[in-house]
Amino acid sequence: MKTAVIILFLTCVTGLSFSQVSEEWAKRYSSPGAVNDYVHAITYDTAGNVYVTGSVNNDYMIIKYSPAGDTVWKKTYNGPANDNDTPNSIFVDAAGNVYVTGASYGNSSENDFATIKYDANGTQLWVQRYNGTNNDNDAAISVLVDASGNVYAGGWSSGSNGSIDFVILKYSAAGLQLWSRVYNGPDSGNDFMSAMVMDASGNIYATGISRGAVNDDYATVKYSPAGTLLWSARYTGSGADEPAGITVDQQGSVIVTGYATTAATGKDYTTVKYNNAGIQQWIKKYNRTGTTNDEAVGVVCDISGNIYVTGFCTGTNTASTDYVTVKYNSNGDQQWTKVFNSGLVGVDDKASSIDIDMAGNVYVTGSTISSGSDADFGTVKYSPSGDVLWSILYESSLSGSDNAVMIKADKNGNVYVTGTSTGFSGIDFLTVKYSQPIGITTVTTEVPEKFSLGQNYPNPFNPMTNIGLRIADFGFVSLKVYDITGKVVAVLVNEELNAGVYNVDFDASNLSSGTYFYRMETAGFVDVKKMVVVK
Secondary structure, three states: OOEEEEOOOEEOOOOOOOOOOEEEEEEEEOOOOOOOEEEEEEEEOOOOOEEEEEEEOOEEEEEEEOOOOOEEEEEEEOOOOOOOEEEEEEEEOOOOOEEEEEEEEOOOOOEEEEEEEEOOOOOEEEEEEEOOOOOOOEEEEEEEEOOOOOEEEEEEEEOOOOOEEEEEEEEOOOOOEEEEEEEOOOOOOOEEEEEEEEOOOOOEEEEEEEEOOOOEEEEEEEEOOOOOEEEEEEEOOOOOEEEEEEEEOOOOOEEEEEEEEEOOOEEEEEEEEEOOOOOEEEEEEEOOOOOOEEEEEEEEEOOOOOEEEEEEEEOOOOOOEEEEEEEEOOOOOEEEEEEEOOOOOOOOOEEEEEEEOOOOOEEEEEEEOOOOOOOEEEEEEEOOOOOEEEEEEEEOOOOOOEEEEEEEEOOOOOEEEEEEEEEOOEEEEEEEEEEOOOOEEEEEOOOOOOOEEOOOEOOOEOOEEEEEEEEOOOEEEEEEEEOOOOOEEEEEEEEEEOOEEEEEEEEOOOOOOEEEEEEEEEOOEEEEEEEEEOO
8 A cells, every 4th residue: 555645844835735635546557677767757637548658678667547546557668779768748639549658769870769659559550750961860859749630749860060960750649750850059059958838829949958168058949830940048047957848838838847957056056038929038047055956847827827837956054855836027127936855864755746727826846855864755736825735755665765856637527647667577657646625625724913804816707717715704605706797607605614724716607708807705894805707
């Protein structure tokens, strides 16, 4: 049996969380023999099936789990050289087709891109390999699929001049290569892609390390669906700079994060925002303390353009690291900073992944040590205002090291974390599914000075939003949603509540676009606010 424990090991928060999160299942995959198996990515489909991929015995492994955690199918891919094959990214389209890409050793060609498409039943539909112009090492790091079923594989490749370049390939739904694009930095040095994303119009954005005149820089590029380079932008600091994550907001602005190094402060989170035309809007740095290492690992944004960056930072008066998550508004103004640690002195807590749900709640996972000397999955959920809604630890019953790699949150309140776990005969895949109630949850039992009804966030929204309540005394509380005619369309709270601060989720999936009102009533207090559903 595995063990899931709610843990209270947070510092620099507004209060401890008492909302509920439950472990639905935990699944371990261990290949036969004393072999190390390394998981690299996770995703899910609209039906709640979960997909993980990683390397097993030097081959691609793809596993599909049902919503209940049953193994639906497992597929492996062994490249033509029967050598190292490492998948790095997985994507599932609306029809349930599964796409995987990574690096696969070829015959006399070192590593090549290897991109595979499976149908929903796990039947392999096609495999496409790409060997760069220098017949040397090439590695895909991301796969994306547009609304028409076209497939984009991005990574880095050894070019004819001997340097490493960004490469993006586009395939048709049938696997026919439509184009390839290469980005070679201005100094013709090595350019290693770190991350790739797509916007709603099918434009492709990629970022990575690019050798500049003196040191490594951020390099970010945008291509149209036709493969036209729309712009490229660079960030050059005073030392080595390494981007780790990229996202695009609803206005088409691009946000890149990672770290930049200076002699004065060491490594600092460095986040750069570009507008839709590639013009730099702002640069923001986060230095926790002194000349320590602060390394951002990922970035997400909400529908209002707020930006959330997570990573790990060396602590104050200690050489160990903590998770640190920072929120900026769309103008780059820092809104809050949250620290997550085990509370043990000299223990490294390292965030590895961040995701955001439709209501703007932020999820961060990574590796932490709450006792002993072995790492565990440590996952925390923040509200848009930075309240800790819950935190949870997963510790394997085998008492080995459990290191989370990636987190995903779906629209139904499910959260999926995958990573590696030391087993009886090496390192295994480990995947955990958590569920959480959609409804009212307690943020803190601290007694507020007065009653208040918060403005819902986000607003406008589709279909999820959050409403904050501050209850100053025990009593009956009513919270209802009305349409513009005064008809009640939803009852969100209709019960006695203890004094405290609460967060209420509202799902407007069954409502049409328009203006609605929500009304909170309790003894001696009534308030009404407006919300807008946009579909």
